[in-house]
Amino acid sequence: MMLWATNPAARDAKLAHKALKTKGDRAVWVLIEVACASTPDHLIAVRKAYCAAYSSSLEEDPLILTDAIVPQFLVRLVTSFRYSGEFVDDEVARAEAAELHKAVVAGKEPLHEDVVRIISTRSKPQLKATFERYKQEHGKAIEEVLEERRSSDQFAAVLKTAVWCLASPEKHFAEVIRSSIVGFGTDESSLTRAIVSRAEVDMKKVKEEYRAMYRKTVTHDVSDDTSGYYKDILLTLVGPE
Incomplete structure (x- = not known):
């Protein structure tokens, strides 16, 4: 609920900062999500929120150079400002x-x-x-x-x-949700991030892609793997299948 209630740019800045202090593929996922699954304007807002919260630009944070995988690529991604029109050459x-x-x-x-x-x-x-x-x-x-x-x-x-x-961000987030709940235990951090961050963006597409990729529904798998108020909040954000 704290993630859901937070301004989206501030939320992504917080998630990025936490990811930079964590080693592993899933931490890198967060940085790529923020850089690539966002609009150009949202990425700018995240970078501003990051500076305000941590007194360092996202791309210049020492953590991105020491703990992140393939730092050169990540720096280029988080500093990108892409053309947002529809023209294609x-x-x-x-x-x-x-x-x-x-x-x-x-x-x-x-x-x-x-x-x-x-x-x-x-x-x-x-x-x-x-x-x-x-x-x-x-x-x-x-x-x-x-x-x-x-x-x-x-x-x-x-x-x-x-x-x-x-x-195709819906494919990535479908994979994040699936990888969070398969196997022993639940990666609640990844599961929460995926559902909260896409609830008002493209959750309908994520659910459709999840069904196509795994022959199950997000609702079914979340219900099987979580419980209590946590499950209720996630299913509310996921919405009806």
Whole structure:
């Protein structure tokens, strides 16, 4: 309830600060969510709230340089201010799909300046066009290629999360919810964050994607894995299936 009642920009600033003090993939998820699943104006608001609360800019916080995975990429993401219009350049999409394929598949390391530049600067409509062109040209979605490499390539896992948050955030948050409740125990921090942060954004899409990916509903799995007032609040935010 405290997260739900907090101003969204201040809430994301707090979540980012907590993540920077925590090691691991899920901490990096938070930073990528804030940078990539937000509008450009919201990201600016988060950075302002971060400065006000912690007397340091998000990108200059020493923690982002010491504890975070792939700091260069994360800094570029959190400092990005993307074009928010709908204009798409098809020639740019074609050229950058080829650049991504060359860097990700054809022998180069994914942590390549072209990859960082494209993912951290292009508008979301432009990136969606680029990813679609990638799939058309190479017969496989870029996130599928990255998923195959994520177990052995740390940056591939981070890049796949960024791609989903930019182009299909509902897929990422469906995965966050699922990973929070499968196995022994519940990752209440991740589960709460995912549901609270998307409740008024795209929860309908998250629920649809969750059903498509896992053949179950968010409501069913949250009900099975939580209890009491905590369950009641989560299900209220999730809404009817």
